[in-house]
Amino acid sequence: MxxxxxxxxxxxxxxxxxxxxxxxxxxxxxxxxxxxxxxxxxxGFDGTPIVRDSNASEVLERSISVRFDSNVAPGLSWSFSPEKPEVTVKLGETTTVYYKVTNTGDKPATGIATYNVQPDLAGTYFSKLECFCFTEQTLQPGETLESAVVFYVDPRLAQDSDVKDLSSITLSYTYFPSKAGKPVAEATSSTTPIAQ
The missing domain is CATH 1.20.5 (Single alpha-helices involved in coiled-coils or other helix-helix interfaces)
Incomplete structure (x- = not known):
């Protein structure tokens, strides 16, 4: 060789x-x-809230408004809304807000919620302790589910020159049709049934 x-x-x-x-x-x-x-x-990049296990923050006297936005993607016959459209919280204060979702269709449907925070730079300071997002939910026709989001706005926001003067933050959720624990990327129109 x-x-x-x-x-x-x-x-x-x-x-x-x-x-x-x-x-x-x-x-x-x-x-x-x-x-x-x-x-x-x-x-917290791109408006993604930070997920925390607990809140050890000091509560400041400074307040900020948190608005809640709820959406349902086409192809899912659900109604979805927060209990309150807006709350005013102190920086560092743990707050619980409830959302209600109802299957308004005539067939069982499965959905999954995704979220973001606006403005994007506030995502670093919006800390979630409990959330229903990324958890697949199956609702029977007419069934209603109440879910909580527990959060706080990190007091460090007041020290960041980019967002220290921010007066409000918007937390936006969107429910998408879901299959195998993932949002269906190409949702069909609301008149076309989703395969379960």
């Missing part, structure tokens, strides 16, 4: 490196969505 020349060894090494880079790029492409989601949840 003939020994490989230095040129052949370099070609083999280059081929293996190129193959490794291609496999790595494909892996990153598949991992990018969950990694981005994790990044947003940890940092």
């Amino acid at each position: 003939a020994e490989s020349t230095p040129n052949q060894r370099r070609m083999h090494r280059t081929a293996f490196v190129c193959l490794g880079v291609a496999v790595g790029m494909i892996g990153l492409a598949y991992a990018s969505v969950p990694l981005y989601d994790l990044f947003c949840r940890v940092t």
